[in-house]
Structures are given as structure tokens and as C-alpha cells.
Amino acid sequence: MSGGKNEILVIYGKEYQRMTYHLLEEADLASRIGDRKKRIGIKPNLVSPVPASEGATTHTEVMEGLLSYLQDHGFEDLTMMEGSWVGARTGQAVSVCGYDRLIQKYGVPFIDAQKERSVAVDCAGMKIRICACALDMDFMINVPVMKGHCQTRITCALKNMKGLLPNAEKRRFHAEGLHRPIAHLAKGIRQDFILVDSICGDLNFEDGGNPTVMNRIFAAWDPVLCDAYVCSLLQYQTEEVPYIGYAQALGAGSADLTQAVIRELNAPAVRAEFLQDRKRVMKLAEMAEEVDSCSACYGYLIPALDRLDKEGLLQDFPEKICIGQGFQGKEGVLGVGNCTKRFTYSLKGCPPTEEEIYEFLKAYQNREEKPFGMDD
Numbered sequence: 322m323s324g325g326k327n328e329i330l331v332i333y334g335k336e337y338q339r340m341t342y343h344l345l346e347e348a349d350l351a352s353r354i355g356d357r358k359k360r361i362g363i364k365p366n367l368v369s370p371v372p373a374s375e376g377a378t379t380h381t382e383v384m385e386g387l388l389s390y391l392q393d394h395g396f397e398d399l400t401m402m403e404g405s406w407v408g409a410r411t412g413q414a415v416s417v418c419g420y421d422r423l424i425q426k427y428g429v430p431f432i433d434a435q436k437e438r439s440v441a442v443d444c445a446g447m448k449i450r451i452c453a454c455a456l457d458m459d460f461m462i463n464v465p466v467m468k469g470h471c472q473t474r475i476t477c478a479l480k481n482m483k484g485l486l487p488n489a490e491k492r493r494f495h496a497e498g499l500h501r502p503i504a505h506l507a508k509g510i511r512q513d514f515i516l517v518d519s520i521c522g523d524l525n526f527e528d529g530g531n532p533t534v535m536n537r538i539f540a541a542w543d544p545v546l547c548d549a550y551v552c553s554l555l556q557y558q559t560e561e562v563p564y565i566g567y568a569q570a571l572g573a574g575s576a577d578l579t580q581a582v583i584r585e586l587n588a589p590a591v592r593a594e595f596l597q598d599r600k601r602v603m604k605l606a607e608m609a610e611e612v613d614s615c616s617a618c619y620g621y622l623i624p625a626l627d628r629l630d631k632e633g634l635l636q637d638f639p640e641k642i643c644i645g646q647g648f649q650g651k652e653g654v655l656g657v658g659n660c661t662k663r664f665t666y667s668l669k670g671c672p673p674t675e676e677e678i679y680e681f682l683k684a685y686q687n688r689e690e691k692p693f694g695m696d697d
Contacts, residue, residue, distance in 0.1 A: 327575070328582040329550055331539040333589045337520060340538055341386025347586060348540050350514060351394035354460050360398045361391065362458035363429075366466045366481050366518075369409040369528055369617070370417035377529025379464050379518045381419040383538060387464065387516060388427045399427075402454045404434030404484045407491055408617040408672045411435050439487045444509035445571045447502065455485040455510050463515045463544065467535075467551055469524040471606055471623045472499060472614070474562050476527055477551045478515045478544035479503055479573075485510060496613045496646050504567030507574070512544045517551075524555060528620045528675075531627075537589065545574025546581055553578060605630060608638065612647025618658045618672035619644060625678035634683060642682070655685065 332344045345351075354361070365379035373380040384401075391399060401420070405411045411433040415421055424431050437452040455461070465481035473480060480503050483491060494502040517539045521532035541547035545568045552559050559565045559576050569576045605626045611619060622644055629635050643656040643664065656664035657678055659671045668681040 325582075326542040327546060327580050328584065329539055329541045329546070330584050330586065331537060332586045333537050334587065335536055337380055337382035337538065338386040338389075341383050341516070342390050344516075344538055344540055344586065345387065345390045348514075350390070351396070353514070354396065356459075357395040358398065359396070359459035360400070360457065361396055362455065362461045363387065363399060363401045363464060364455075364461065364481065364485065365401065365403055365420075365464045366484070367403045367411065367414040367418055367420070368406050368484070370405075370413040371529045373418060373466075373518075374521065374532065375529035376468065376521050376523030376532030377466065377527065378414065378418050379466055380520055381423055383464060383516065383518045383520070384420070384423055385427075387462065388423065388429060392427065399429045400432060400454065400458070401429055402432040402434055402437075402452070402485065404437070404452065404486070404488075406484075406617045406620070407488045407615050434485050435488065437487075439490070442509045444505040444507075447505035449502065449506055449509050450487055450490045451506075451509055452485045452487065455482075458511070460513045461511045463512045465515070465517055466522050467517050467519040467554070468522040468527055468529075469555065470527045471525065472611070472619055473503075473564065474557055475548065475551050475555060477517060478512060478541070478547040479507055479564060479568055482506055482510045482512065492615055492646070495615045498613070500562075500564040501567055503564040504571055504573065507544060507568045508571055513542075515541045515544055515547050517541070517547065519554075525627075526620060526624055528617075528624065530624050543574040545569050545576050546578070549576040549578050550581065550583070605635075608635070608642055610641040610643045612643075612645040614645030614658070614660075615672065618670075621672055621675040622657055622678055625675045625682065628675075628679050629682060634686060638686070640685075657681070 332340050334340045371377040405414045432454045434452040437454050439450040442451050465477045467477050470476040519535050519537040521534045523529045523531050524533045548565050549559050565576050640655040646660050649660045653664040656667045661667045
């Protein structure tokens with residue numbers, strides 16, 4: 322990349338592998354990495370076993386562009402690594418998303434972070450257990466998907482590294498409100514280069530299902546600046562995503578877009594229209610009483626509510642739906658997940674699936690029969 326850490330490169334199109342390769346050439350990534358013997362870690366987003374076309378996971382075409390570029394430039398010590406969210410198996414995501422083919426074609430190993438040992442690391446004053454594979458690399462390339470998130474509004478560079486934590490630590494992040502732990506994690510796992518899949522991310526749900534086609538890939542060197550740029554694309558103020566400001570305060574990067582050098586390599590053909598849909602989903606979130614819920618649990622609730630809303634089944638819904646670790650041991654009326662097991666109406670699961678939540682809430686509207694998933 323001809324510029325410094327404040328540069329962001331953007332390319333548009335539909336030939337994703339070729340676009341990625343060209344973007345990396347423009348970034349001069351090989352020269353910036355330097356020594357061909359460096360151990361290079363590559364962290365995609367495989368949050369769950371959902372095809373990239375659904376807007377949740379990193380496209381294999383982007384990964385192919387990256388792997389072929391690195392190998393063409395003499396880098397051989399490459400390792401892909403990821404751990405899916407709590408409740409999903411990484412191995413299944415690897416298969417469904419086509420990464421097993423990449424492993425075979427390029428001879429690049431894949432570490433399942435859910436099975437990796439972890440190490441306690443002091444991350445700027447917060448102790449976080451991090452999977453050892455993330456700490457063993459000389460150069461880390463983050464390949465997130467630009468998406469919306471029903472708890473943190475956005476997810477991209479900074480939050481994507483949460484996949485390199487053991488499941489117990491992921492739960493702790495949610496119990497502590499996500500934002501400050503995510504910021505501290507930026508001081509524990511290096512991000513030397515960020516290659517963002519902004520092809521068709523779901524701008525409402527982390528788990529996909531409502532992709533918005535943007536046909537865009539961009540690259541950055543500063544994860545904080547990268548996420549500030551995502552906020553600008555999605556028309557959020559950075560203050561609406563607190564972990565960005567916290568990460569800047571800890572010295573993980575700069576959120577000052579006025580100092581950013583944004584270079585578009587070609588002109589975008591289409592600008593995405595999504596704001597109206599985003600507002601509708603935020604309104605759905607108001608139906609939940611959420612306290613320290615895990616991403617998977619909450620991430621399945623909102624799409625289930627979306628389905629019910631589209632079917633006209635949320636009119637005059639009588640209760641707030643409680644969800645999250647903050648309800649453990651407490652009593653209430655209506656809850657989703659094992660954390661609400663003492664509620665009068667509670668759906669088991671850690672997490673329950675979207676389909677289970679949908680059926681449970683649908684049945685709750687008609688209480689002549691016992692709701693789906695309830696104990697006898």
C-alpha cells in the first residue's frame with residue numbers, strides 16, 4: 322500500500338477472486354509483510370454453518386484471492402483459523418462454507434479455535450484467555466464480513482477477532498457487555514492487515530438470512546479506522562458503537578475518519594438501499610428484554626421475530642421476551658434460552674435455534690395449548 326495506516330482501499334465488482342488479488346497488489350501487501358518465512362495467520366468469519374451468499378460468512382472467492390496472492394509471492398507458512406459462535410461447530414461451518422475445498426486446493430491448514438488451548442493474556446489491563454494459535458503468528462490477516470449486529474449495531478474488524486477465544490470467554494464477553502472486552506481484545510490479538518468482505522453482508526443479523534448486495538471488498542491497516550469507516554457506510558455515528566471509541570482510547574488505532582485516505586480503485590455500480598429495513602429490525606429488538614445474552618441466542622431471536630412480524634403475528638404481542646445470562650436464577654413470565662428456565666414460559670436451549678424460537682413464540686400467542694419446548 323502506497324500510503325500509511327490511515328489508508329483504506331476499496332474495489333467494486335462481481336469477480337471476487339480477481340478483485341481481491343488486484344486489491345492486494347495495489348496494497349503492496351507482500352512488501353509490507355516482508356520476510357517470506359513469517360508465519361501468517363488468516364482469520365475469516367465462519368460464525369456458523371451458513372453459506373456466504375446468506376450474508377454471514379467470508380466468501381471463499383475472497384480467501385482464494387488472498388491465498389493465491391500470498392503463495393504467488395513466496396509465502397508458504399500460512400494458517401487459517403476460526404472458532405464459530407457458541408452453539409455451532411466450526412467443522413460444520415468449514416464444510417458448509419466450502420473451506421474444506423480451500424484446505425485441499427492450497428494445502429493450507431485450518432485450526433478449529435474451539436478445540437485450541439488458550440492462554441491468559443493481559444490486554445491493556447484486562448485479562449483475556451486467547452487461543453494459542455492467534456498468539457503464535459508473526460503477521461495476522463483479518464478477513465471479516467461487514468455486517469450489522471443486533472447488539473453492537475455493526476461487526477467487522479474488531480469484533481471478528483472474538484472467534485479466536487474459547488467459548489467460555491465468549492460468554493464472559495457478553496456478561497460484561499461486549500464493548501469494553503472487544504476493545505481490550507484489540508490489544509491482545511494483532512491485526513496487521515484487514516481484508517473486508519463487503520460483498521453481500523446481512524446488515525441486520527450477524528447470522529445472515531437477509532443479505533444486502535454491495536459487491537465491494539476493501540482493505541485497511543488500522544482495525545479501529547476500519548470499523549469507523551463501516552459506521553460511516555452504514556450511517557451510524559462511531560459513538561453509537563462504543564467499542565470503537567474504547568479501542569481508540571486504549572491505543573489500538575484511530576477512529577478519526579477526517580485523517581483517512583480512502584481510495585476507490587473503480588466506481589461503484591450500485592449503492593445499497595437498506596436504511597428502512599434496518600430501522601424495522603431495530604424496532605423488533607425493542608420487543609426483547611436483553612441482559613448479557615450470547616450472540617447466538619440473541620442472533621436467533623431477532624430473525625425469529627422478523628419471520629413472525631412478516632406473517633403479521635406480532636400485533637398486540639403481550640410480553641417482553643427476556644433473554645440473556647442476566648436472568649439466570651430469576652423468575653418472570655416469558656423467556657428464551659436456558660438462562661430463563663425459572664420463568665413461567667421458557668424455551669430450553671443454549672442456544673435454542675431460530676426455528677424453535679419461532680415455533681415457541683407462535684404457540685405463546687395461543688395459550689390454549691402449552692407452548693413449544695416447555696416442560697411438563
